[in-house]
Amino acid sequence: MEITIREGGPDDIPVILSMLDSCVEWLVAQGRPGQWGTKPLSENPKVARSVAGYMDDGSVFIAEVDGVPAAALTLNDRPGDHVSRLPPPGEPERYIHWLASDRRFKGHGLGSALLAHAAEATRRAGVSLLRVDCYAGDDGRLVRYYESNGFVRTETYRGKDDWPGQVLARRV
Numbered sequence: 001m002e003i004t005i006r007e008g009g010p011d012d013i014p015v016i017l018s019m020l021d022s023c024v025e026w027l028v029a030q031g032r033p034g035q036w037g038t039k040p041l042s043e044n045p046k047v048a049r050s051v052a053g054y055m056d057d058g059s060v061f062i063a064e065v066d067g068v069p070a071a072a073l074t075l076n077d078r079p080g081d082h083v084s085r086l087p088p089p090g091e092p093e094r095y096i097h098w099l100a101s102d103r104r105f106k107g108h109g110l111g112s113a114l115l116a117h118a119a120e121a122t123r124r125a126g127v128s129l130l131r132v133d134c135y136a137g138d139d140g141r142l143v144r145y146y147e148s149n150g151f152v153r154t155e156t157y158r159g160k161d162d163w164p165g166q167v168l169a170r171r172v
Helices: 008-028 046-055 112-122 141-148
Strands: 001-005 060-064 068-076 094-101 129-135 150-160 166-170
Touching: 001 112, 001 129, 008 046, 008 060, 008 094, 046 060, 046 068, 046 094, 060 112, 068 112, 068 150, 112 129, 129 141, 141 150, 141 166
Parallel strands: 094 129
Antiparallel strands: 001 060, 060 068, 068 094, 129 166, 150 166
């Protein structure tokens, strides 16, 4: 199995939406619908606009396994609106959005490979702070996942409908 990471573009939006749908299906099967709900995210036009928007003012990276798109991550210079009411970090940052994988490839280290790639891209850009926010509900597995990839917890927040969120940061 060979993992390669490439720059993505607008043509990858349907593939990314498919990955997000795969994640929703997997989360629901795990009894954890609190993160992204129970409906395919591809049915929500706001999600496609969000992915495209982060792509337009940042980067998207696609991890491929033997040439098959298997995971994606968007990266830009600012948090999403849902986090923007928190105090800014007081320094330049890069911010991860929409990390997702096709769950057929679960356990192959694709998310970790993309996070390491984002950290390196951030460092190469001359920025030393990489941040991400995520769902902090249920069993906390997602927060622990980011911690296992070098991130530390910073602020907590409540999103729409009292959605529990956690901001994490990593120095690069």
